[in-house]
Amino acid sequence: MSEPHPARVDREDKRTFLQKVAEFIHPAPDTKEDLIEVLSAAESNDVIGAESRVMLEGVLRLADKTAGDVMVAAPRMDLVDIDAPYDELLHLVIGTAHSRFPVYSGERENIIGILLAKDLLKLQRAPQLNIRALLRPAVFIPESKGLNDLLREFRGNRNHLAIVIDEFGRVAGLITIEDVLEEIVGEIEDEFDIAEDEGDIFALADRTYRVSGDTPVERVAEAFDVRLHASDAEEEFDTIGGLVSHELGHVPRRGETCVLAGLQFRVLHVKGGAVRWFKVAPAGADDAG
CATH class of the missing domain: 3.10.580.10 (CBS-domain)
Incomplete structure (x- = not known):
């Protein structure tokens, strides 16, 4: 007596075989690192965009962070x-x-x-x-x-x-x-992320200032009527963010402060390893932050 539904059994066997062949040719990733490499290849082949790859990798790495x-x-x-x-x-x-x-x-x-x-x-x-x-x-x-x-x-x-x-x-x-x-x-743009052509130094209601990290050192010095330079006289910097980073000796973190030429530069926002905005006030002034 023949087995019931022989055709369905054949199709199941055939499908399993094809799956095995596909996995042999293109094996499924066994580790998270393998999967990230697959995503990188997908981006290279225009299957997904760069932003999509970054986000997918972020999701994968999230599980390893606390x-x-x-x-x-x-x-x-x-x-x-x-x-x-x-x-x-x-x-x-x-x-x-x-x-x-x-x-x-x-x-x-x-x-x-x-x-x-x-x-x-x-x-x-x-x-x-x-x-x-x-x-x-x-x-x-x-x-x-x-x-x-x-x-x-x-x-x-x-x-x-x-x-x-x-x-x-x-x-x-x-x-x-x-x-x-x-x-x-990645970094989420917020109220501090405004277009460069909208300005780089803003007066705040508490009589302090918000200064863009990529503001030229010369412009900051002129605006506050001070002389700004690195403690190491041989070093020169184009932007105030670069100068403060040098003086701190590391990539600035939100909330850190640095005093230069009688001014306190307080890091408000960091993006991509660079300071986007400082809060600037006279050194020694009462800082509620």
Whole structure:
């Protein structure tokens, strides 16, 4: 007696054989590195674009990174003191241009909540309102938290900022959803990314200045009526970003400061290893950031 559905069995056998032949000719990638090489080949063959390859590689590498790898370290965190007056809070918001701020009480380690910049408008309309009533719950995560899991949590709730805690329970830093997404898509342009022809030095409401990192050193020196030069007289730099990077001795990180010719240059935004924007104020001036 013949077996039922012989034709279907033949087709299944034939398909499996073809799959084996295809895998023998073009074996499937066995490792993440192999898959990245496949993506690179796909770009070379115009199967996918360069931006698509970068994002796909970012997704693949995301699984290997933790919150501790990409967080803003504690010394560079912009924090709000719960007891600070309204004018000081407003000064900090204008100076840093962040949308969310960890709030502490007493010591900086004692994070009691998150303040949204837009909520300060409520204080302006109702000065008698207690700032504590505006705080959102703070989310705490360990340094070892995987970025894949963190991104899933960020997407699942409305808390797009988390406080990173080290193995001893101390505040190690903070991380935002933007920090995680930039690991996939690269630096995300924000309010600091404006066209070069729109200017390079801007006066801020708190009487400080925002200066583009690619502004010529001569222009900055002229604008602030100072002499700018490297500590090593033999070195010359075309842009203020290059000069500050040289003086720091490394690629500047957001929140770092450098004093030159009586001016404090505070790094506001870094993109592609270069400073896009500085906040500039007289050295020694009260800096709320």
